[in-house]
Amino acid sequence: VQYFKNTNIKNEAALESQREQLQQLNEFQSQFFINISHEIRTPLTLINGEIDKLNIFNNTSYINESKDIKKGLNKQVNKIKTIVDDVLDLAKMKEINFKVHTKQVLANDLIEKSYASFKPLCEQKEISLVVNKTNNLCYIDVDLTYFERALNNIIVNAIKYTPKKGVITLVLKEQANTIVFAIKDTGMGIPKNETKL
Numbered sequence: 001v002q003y004f005k006n007t008n009i010k011n012e013a014a015l016e017s018q019r020e021q022l023q024q025l026n027e028f029q030s031q032f033f034i035n036i037s038h039e040i041r042t043p044l045t046l047i048n049g050e051i052d053k054l055n056i057f058n059n060t061s062y063i064n065e066s067k068d069i070k071k072g073l074n075k076q077v078n079k080i081k082t083i084v085d086d087v088l089d090l091a092k093m094k095e096i097n098f099k100v101h102t103k104q105v106l107a108n109d110l111i112e113k114s115y116a117s118f119k120p121l122c123e124q125k126e127i128s129l130v131v132n133k134t135n136n137l138c139y140i141d142v143d144l145t146y147f148e149r150a151l152n153n154i155i156v157n158a159i160k161y162t163p164k165k166g167v168i169t170l171v172l173k174e175q176a177n178t179i180v181f182a183i184k185d186t187g188m189g190i191p192k193n194e195t196k197l
Contacts, residue, residue, distance in 0.1 A: 034088060036087075037084045037087050037088045040080070040084050041081075041084060044077055044080060044081060044084075047073075047077055048074075048077060051070055051073050051074060051077070054066045054069060054070045085149070086149070086153075089146065089149070100143035100146060101143050102141045102142055102143050103141065103142075103143075103144065104139050104140070104141050105139070105140060105141075105142060105144055106137060106138070106139055107138040107139065107140050107172055107179055107181070108133060108134075108137060108138055108172065110147075110148070110151070111131060111133055111170050111172045111181070112131070114151060114152070114155060114170060115129060115131050115170060117152075118155055118156075118159065121159060122159060122168065125159060125162075125164065126164040126165060127159060127162050127164065127165075127166050127167070127168060128165075128166070128167045128168070129167075129168050129170070130167060130168070130169045130170070131169075131170045131172075132169050132170070132171045132172075132173075133170075133171070133172035133173070134172060134173050134174055136174060138172060138174065138179045140179055151181065154183050155168070155170070155183055158183050158185040158187065161185070161187035161188055162185045162186060162187040163186075163187065166185060166186040166187060167185065167186050168183065168184070168185045168186075169182075169183070169184040169185070170182075170183060171183070171184060
């Protein structure tokens with residue numbers, strides 16, 4: 001009995017040591033991502049300053065070309081900023097004191113905002129973007145920053161995997177006293193073995 005008791009104590013001590021090591025590794029990883037993200041933001045700010053220099057062509061014959069270049073550069077910078085924000089959010093979610101700040105928002109407005117934001121991109125890819133929503137006012141309690149980011153990521157994936165002439169439908173409906181957001185598309189879909197209920 002004493003032998004098994006001592007063995008059990010040793011095993012528990014080993015498991016506790018491994019747990020502490022994993023915790024330290026997670027903390028190091030999170031801090032690493034946070035530091036890298038902040039480092040990336042500095043050159044992005046400087047790049048924005050360089051982009052603004054294209055304004056010197058505003059009163060010249062190159063104004064249209066400079067506007068197109070500026071638009072394209074800003075689009076790519078914003079993409080990088082979004083990636084940086086996503087990485088920071090993932091790092092923050094691992095912190096013990098991470099909190100979401102919810103407030104009541106009108107879901108009808110959110111889906112219309114998403115439609116307005118992604119319609120130009122869908123038109124560019126020759127994809128039809130459709131809104132199918134209830135006429136009733138639907139209020140939800142969410143952390144607006146994280147909810148919009150999650151919603152936008154899903155829509156971006158739908159656009160990515162929907163072919164030309166395809167259709168993406170943004171759905172807002174009430175179902176069994178629950179407000180449901182759904183994004184449907186005519187793309188390849190997600191393999192069943194990669195979905196989780």
